[in-house]
Amino acid sequence: MDFRFEIVQDYMPFFLKGMAVTIGVSLAGILIGLILGLFIALGNMSSNKLIRLPFNIYINIFRGTPLLVQLLIIHFGIVPMFMSPSDPLVSLIIGLSLNSAAYIAEIFRAGIQSIDKGQMEAARSLGMTRVQAMKLVILPQAVKRVIPPLGNEFIVLLKESSLGSVLAAPELMYWGRAAAGQYIRIWEPYLTVALIYLVLTLSLTYLMNYVERRMKTDDLR
Amino acid sequence: MDFRFEIVQDYMPFFLKGMAVTIGVSLAGILIGLILGLFIALGNMSSNKLIRLPFNIYINIFRGTPLLVQLLIIHFGIVPMFMSPSDPLVSLIIGLSLNSAAYIAEIFRAGIQSIDKGQMEAARSLGMTRVQAMKLVILPQAVKRVIPPLGNEFIVLLKESSLGSVLAAPELMYWGRAAAGQYIRIWEPYLTVALIYLVLTLSLTYLMNYVERRMKTDDLR
Amino acid sequence: SLLLSACGSGGEQQSGSEDKKVLNVGTEATFAPFEFMDKGEVSGFDVDLLNAAAEEAGYEVDIKNTGWDAMLAGLQSDQLDIGMSGVTITDERKETYDFSSPYFESVSMIVFKEGTNITKAEDLKGKKIGVQNGTTGQIAAEAIVGKNDSSISKYEAAALTFQALQSGDVEAVVTDIAVALEYVKNNPDAGVKTVSDEQFTPEYYGIVFSKGSELKAEFDEALNTLYENGTYTEIYKKWFDEEPNLDVLKEAAVQ
Amino acid sequence: MISVKNLKKSFGDNEVLKDISLDVDSQEVVVVIGPSGSGKSTFIRCLNMLETINGGQVLIDGKDLTDKNTNINTIRTDVGMVFQHFNLFPHKTILDNITLAPMNVRKMKKKEAEEKAMGLLEKVGLAEKASAYPESLSGGQKQRVAIARALAMEPKIMLFDEPTSALDPEMVGEVLEVMKQLAKDGMTMIVVTHEMGFAREVGDRVIFMDNGYIIEQNEPTALFDKPQHKRTKAFLSKVL
Amino acid sequence: MISVKNLKKSFGDNEVLKDISLDVDSQEVVVVIGPSGSGKSTFIRCLNMLETINGGQVLIDGKDLTDKNTNINTIRTDVGMVFQHFNLFPHKTILDNITLAPMNVRKMKKKEAEEKAMGLLEKVGLAEKASAYPESLSGGQKQRVAIARALAMEPKIMLFDEPTSALDPEMVGEVLEVMKQLAKDGMTMIVVTHEMGFAREVGDRVIFMDNGYIIEQNEPTALFDKPQHKRTKAFLSKVL
Numbered sequence A, B: 001m002d003f004r005f006e007i008v009q010d011y012m013p014f015f016l017k018g019m020a021v022t023i024g025v026s027l028a029g030i031l032i033g034l035i036l037g038l039f040i041a042l043g044n045m046s047s048n049k050l051i052r053l054p055f056n057i058y059i060n061i062f063r064g065t066p067l068l069v070q071l072l073i074i075h076f077g078i079v080p081m082f083m084s085p086s087d088p089l090v091s092l093i094i095g096l097s098l099n100s101a102a103y104i105a106e107i108f109r110a111g112i113q114s115i116d117k118g119q120m121e122a123a124r125s126l127g128m129t130r131v132q133a134m135k136l137v138i139l140p141q142a143v144k145r146v147i148p149p150l151g152n153e154f155i156v157l158l159k160e161s162s163l164g165s166v167l168a169a170p171e172l173m174y175w176g177r178a179a180a181g182q183y184i185r186i187w188e189p190y191l192t193v194a195l196i197y198l199v200l201t202l203s204l205t206y207l208m209n210y211v212e213r214r215m216k217t218d219d220l221r
Numbered sequence C: 001s002l003l004l005s006a007c008g009s010g011g012e013q014q015s016g017s018e019d020k021k022v023l024n025v026g027t028e029a030t031f032a033p034f035e036f037m038d039k040g041e042v043s044g045f046d047v048d049l050l051n052a053a054a055e056e057a058g059y060e061v062d063i064k065n066t067g068w069d070a071m072l073a074g075l076q077s078d079q080l081d082i083g084m085s086g087v088t089i090t091d092e093r094k095e096t097y098d099f100s101s102p103y104f105e106s107v108s109m110i111v112f113k114e115g116t117n118i119t120k121a122e123d124l125k126g127k128k129i130g131v132q133n134g135t136t137g138q139i140a141a142e143a144i145v146g147k148n149d150s151s152i153s154k155y156e157a158a159a160l161t162f163q164a165l166q167s168g169d170v171e172a173v174v175t176d177i178a179v180a181l182e183y184v185k186n187n188p189d190a191g192v193k194t195v196s197d198e199q200f201t202p203e204y205y206g207i208v209f210s211k212g213s214e215l216k217a218e219f220d221e222a223l224n225t226l227y228e229n230g231t232y233t234e235i236y237k238k239w240f241d242e243e244p245n246l247d248v249l250k251e252a253a254v255q
Numbered sequence D, E: 001m002i003s004v005k006n007l008k009k010s011f012g013d014n015e016v017l018k019d020i021s022l023d024v025d026s027q028e029v030v031v032v033i034g035p036s037g038s039g040k041s042t043f044i045r046c047l048n049m050l051e052t053i054n055g056g057q058v059l060i061d062g063k064d065l066t067d068k069n070t071n072i073n074t075i076r077t078d079v080g081m082v083f084q085h086f087n088l089f090p091h092k093t094i095l096d097n098i099t100l101a102p103m104n105v106r107k108m109k110k111k112e113a114e115e116k117a118m119g120l121l122e123k124v125g126l127a128e129k130a131s132a133y134p135e136s137l138s139g140g141q142k143q144r145v146a147i148a149r150a151l152a153m154e155p156k157i158m159l160f161d162e163p164t165s166a167l168d169p170e171m172v173g174e175v176l177e178v179m180k181q182l183a184k185d186g187m188t189m190i191v192v193t194h195e196m197g198f199a200r201e202v203g204d205r206v207i208f209m210d211n212g213y214i215i216e217q218n219e220p221t222a223l224f225d226k227p228q229h230k231r232t233k234a235f236l237s238k239v240l
């Protein structure tokens, strides 16, 4: 099979631009997802069943349906209510945020529940309210536990942002498809794009491992 | 916006056929992924760095690149070398298996490492070899710990099998796209397909919760 | 907030009442040579034609590569005024959208690997066929072997359809002549042959508007003008290197 | 100071406390002993509402814990608790462990809280560890910090749940020493422990619990040397 | 039986065993005491190669552990080990816990292994628990099963690492009783423990370790009543 490097060359500026967009929307997605996810995790851990219910539904819907469908609904059903015309980048960021929030909520829940029960009891026995205990004692400790799974979630998000190409958000995969469409060839654009994703995710993996190792050294158990 | 139910009706037989295919390939994917994943997990936990290396590379590549690209390479690059004509269902199953194996390997590793170190020490101190200790003591206990994350992985797989539509594997999403192509309307097919995915994943979630609860009651700690 | 916005836009009064209205156009630019990304720019036959027609009708168009699904959703939610993406006119689709009068006669062509025994459309029977989902090629092939027949594989993009041919997934690809020729041009050593057949009923591409759009009449008229004044022929020759058959289009428009 | 009447507590079908009544005077030191699973921990956890009470009544300093209008957080500031496994906050320095609750619950000024904390650290002999993190402390040191942390809320009552049983033997002494001092200073204390020496020396009263009941109670010497009940005898014969 | 010469062991930069030499005769019972972190666990873990040895020599029944040709799995069947936290296999019944190694390592027939296991369970007084799972046992019962499990491999030497320090006080006695019986039957034993009563009654020799060295060793009465070394004195004053 011949591999026409000039296709890669031609499209490289676009791939690089697309890479920047990919990184940007993924970052935005994880950051907003973090805030939402924390909120959802806390709601989903309420002792009141009725309060838990909507959070539980949220998590199940966003984890249970394909992100593609979520993105379409958000881009064409929801965002247009606030913004016209809706910008695919905005929709993509919203979609990634809402979707990752569901996963991040579960990460937070696992992290919080992994903190020894004695910590909550000690805090309460000193007269702290539940909220104070959460804020001052549990969450600061949970943060460390959730960093590795959050790193994984970021990697997942980075790859899933490629669905933005369906909304024509000009991220990496969008340009891969554009190149494939122009030359009616798949290998050159898709292999290049895959390689760029791999570089991104590997860099992240190594960064994560580094952070984890550092955290272990100055672990304040 | 009008919603034309007759489109859903027209395509329902195809959606149901597609659903069966989706379930089938996902099941095949997770089963093969389990066997491969266990093997990779054990390899990746070897004390020998050189043995670990290839397993580590495998995991990083399959977790680091978009599944779409993996499927394309497998279907158009690799399977044709062994099989002619190549069947997209076979490629989809291979792709899902190889991809999920990477994630399952990490699930197994976490499960194995979560077993108290004392268990391995007790087994070794009785004269068991490493392999015996693994087989007789560690793995049987790890199995319980990995069931919940494996359930999650199955849900992920179920949704990701929708990428099979790119290879024209006749799974659920493929028929959704076919319907969308015929009527050039997206909401009827995609919302229906999303609903079917949701039903599948929710059923799985409840099944999983049930299994988890049962396991807790007859927990043999 | 009224106060604030008044302050914010203080200097520049919007005086564009005489400016041409800008129409939002969606397309899926992976269908060379009709529409594709030429290194970042949406281009192709459809693009040139629509620009000319809009000019004629007194509009400006903002053509964005929205992707297929997004184009449809955009039309249905009125975020887009026009869809222009080599969309085949069918009765089923007319229930949802309005189409301009036909602007292109799409004749299907069979592409197959050297050595495969295909000389006419009937030879497709019993063979595995690849088509691009929702295109004229699909309609043509389904006319021969039946709707949603299991011998037909529908791919999302032309590139995938041809890749499937290369890897042996399918024995024949049915697609628009222009696309087939574009593929052969881009992949000279692909080892494929092409054959066309009168039996393929011609299909027509139309510009897509949301149901009941006033634009339809204006663009129909504009297209007519382009046929008459030679602009259409010019654009056609630029992209396909041959003379268009205008009579066919006019005839089809009457139906 | 503490008045418990017919206290009942179940976990699901498992009735853990069956009918506990007890009065503890101000400045009294009560030692609770009994076999594993007898409900000792559950009992003292009920006294600061770490467990919800299923029946009976508990009055702390006159306030009824079973009354819905009672603010548990206020009660808890009156009742300090020391746990078997210390439960120090690992992400905070020793000083911050002690000042956290005074500053956030009592809204004490940082400076004031820290001065007070240093005073308490002095008292438990760990002033020089103020800026260390819990992980760098030995078990005995951790438990002394935990005591200081509870004292920082100026409780009227201190509860101890086997404060020395997670410690290496050579560290038991230092913790008991601090507790003895506390008793001498007049703190009202309820102590679950297996340290019979401590019970003898410091306890005003020893309570023997088994199977959710208080079986026997008496002055330490009397209880240890002349247990009245068969079960008390059986238990003491194993432990002494 | 056991001969340790200039044993050295480090974890990274942390030299935990600095220069340990010791000979243990057949049927001898050696008790090891010392402060937390002194290296007691590390020392006995070296004796069945749960830790790799960094320097010196260990001979078990004449076989050199530091020799590469020595099969550690064979050595380990000669050296039984009992851990502080029992480490029973939670997914196996008590009987299966005991028969697992004999059947898989010694390739014993199931029937034979089970008969033997029942004999051992009889010996530790737990025959009626044969088909129970570990979770349903008390700490003391778990530890007795752990001892039976180790004995099922017919070891020539038994190592105990604080076998009673994770137990509730009323369960300590039953475990020590089993160990006393074992000593009486002539087993060679090395026991890390804080139970000074046991050391006095059963030990042939007591070894005091501190900071990676053997500081002092003697007959129990002599060591406890007339410690020679300052550090021994300091330690004993805290614990006795």
Ligand SMILES: Nc1ncnc2c1ncn2[C@@H]1O[C@H](COP(=O)(O)OP(=O)(O)OP(=O)(O)O)[C@@H](O)[C@H]1O
Residues within 6 Å of the ligand: D011, D014, D016, D034, D035, D036, D037, D038, D039, D040, D041, D042, D043, E168
């Ligand atoms: N959170 C809980 N949920 C269910 N059962 C519990 C819970 N806490 C304690 N129990 C049960 O209550 C009984 C008494 O437990 P408790 O901890 O009060 O005993 P204890 O006397 O403190 O024992 P120990 O000396 O072992 O600490 C036990 O049977 C125990 O299993």
Ligand SMILES: Nc1ncnc2c1ncn2[C@@H]1O[C@H](COP(=O)(O)OP(=O)(O)OP(=O)(O)O)[C@@H](O)[C@H]1O
Residues within 6 Å of the ligand: D168, E011, E014, E016, E034, E035, E036, E037, E038, E039, E040, E041, E042, E043
């Ligand atoms: N796996 C390990 N990795 C690193 N350091 C270790 C490891 N095991 C033990 N150590 C260190 O070796 C030293 C001695 O530990 P060891 O467990 O042998 O002491 P010990 O005398 O048994 O104490 P204890 O009475 O608390 O059980 C300690 O400083 C400990 O931190």
Ligand SMILES: [Mg+2]
Residues within 6 Å of the ligand: D040, D041, D042, D161, D162
């Ligand atoms: Mg207790």
Ligand SMILES: [Mg+2]
Residues within 6 Å of the ligand: E040, E041, E042, E161, E162
């Ligand atoms: Mg130890």
